[in-house]
Amino acid sequence: MxxxxxxxxxxxxxxxxxxxxxxxxxxxxxxxxxxKPPPRPSPSSQRPEESKGLVAAFYRTFGTPLLKSFLGALFTYQILYWGWLKLEAIEEQRNTEEEIQRLEQNLKDELKAKAAQNAQARDEATAVTAVSKAEETKEQASSLWSTIRRSVGL
Known part of the structure; x- marks a missing residue:
């Protein structure tokens, strides 16, 4: 009792x-x-429970390491992708700067060529003007001589 x-x-x-x-x-x-003894589960209903139990046991055992591995791989990928993008940006910036320098040099060369062409044209114009003035002076001198000859009577 x-x-x-x-x-x-x-x-x-x-x-x-x-x-x-x-x-x-x-x-x-x-x-x-x-x-009565407790009812036993049928084999067909027991199999999904066993497989579910096996899957659950697998993930219970290996879930954390798998997750850590996956997250580590993802983190590594993100770091590599960021580094690659950074290098691409630097390369693009250098290419742009090189193109700008090349275009500036082309512009300077074109301006020098244009200035040389203008100087040559100006020299030619000056030469033409000098020749025309010389001809005018020659004509004026010959007309002056003809006036002097008439007045002197030659």
């Missing part, structure tokens, strides 16, 4: 103080007086 009272009080204390063995024993104690 004392054993029953002790077992009853242990059940009243709550699950927090009861060990796992006593909890399992309590469950078994409930089945102890059953007249």
């Amino acid at each position: 004392a054993g029953r009272v002790f077992a009853h009080r242990a059940a009243l204390r709550g699950w927090s103080r009861v060990s796992r063995a006593s909890r399992e024993g309590a469950w078994l104690g409930r089945r102890r007086y059953a007249t």
Whole structure:
């Protein structure tokens, strides 16, 4: 009788103080007086549970390492991609600067050629003007001589 009272009080204390063995024993104690054995699950229904249990066990065991590996690979990829973009931007900037320098040099060369062409045209114009002035002066001199000859009577 004392054993029953002790077992009853242990059940009243709550699950927090009861060990796992006593909890399992309590469950078994409930089945102890059953007249029929517990129903067994059918093999078809047991297989998905087993496979689900295997998958769950696999991910429970290897889930964290797989996640760490995946995140490490993703982080590495992001770093490499960022570095590649940075190098591309630097290369693009250098190409742009080189093109600007090349175009500036072409512009300077064209301006020098244009200035030389203008100077040559100006020299030619000056030469033509000098020749025309010389001809005018020659004509004026000849007309002056003809006027002097007439007035002197030669």
